[in-house]
Amino acid sequence: MRRGGSALVLPSDSEMEYNIMLLALAEARFLCAMAWRYMEQDFRMRSTYGSVEGSTLDDWPISYQDLEPYYEKAEWEIGVSGDDSNNIFRAPRKRPLPMPPLPPNREYTILKPQPSA
Numbered sequence: 001m002r003r004g005g006s007a008l009v010l011p012s013d014s015e016m017e018y019n020i021m022l023l024a025l026a027e028a029r030f031l032c033a034m035a036w037r038y039m040e041q042d043f044r045m046r047s048t049y050g051s052v053e054g055s056t057l058d059d060w061p062i063s064y065q066d067l068e069p070y071y072e073k074a075e076w077e078i079g080v081s082g083d084d085s086n087n088i089f090r091a092p093r094k095r096p097l098p099m100p101p102l103p104p105n106r107e108y109t110i111l112k113p114q115p116s117a
Contacts, residue, residue, distance in 0.1 A: 035080045037071050037091040040064040064091065 041048045043060040051057065072095060081099035084090040104112070 035075055035078065037093075038064065038067070039089075039091050068092070068094065 040063075043063050046057050046059045049057070068091075071091075072093065076095075076098045079099050080097050081102055082097050083101045084097065
């Protein structure tokens with residue numbers, strides 16, 4: 001709800017209603033989402049972990065390398081931001097993410113790891 005150019009969020013018993021209200025107030029200028037890539041080994045589950053009796057665990061008929069160009073295209077189309085260069089768990093990529101990391105938010109500033117003494 002807007003009053004005189006200011007946004008007013010009314011209390012609600014529902015977390016979903018609160019999130020929808022915040023999205024509506026943001027006027028779709030921002031999208032809060034994560035664009036995860038599967039890891040290379042996710043495509044080879046049976047080869048990696050072996051056969052599990054009673055399961056249908058199997059390898060995918062395609063590989064990470066088959067999908068990587070599509071991951072890249074999607075990331076550049078939607079403008080994924082960040083810097084995963086120091087992430088030892090990141091999936092291989094041919095190009096870095098298209099947008100720089102966003103500035104730290106209030107929660108990160110409060111919860112960020114402190115240097116050890």
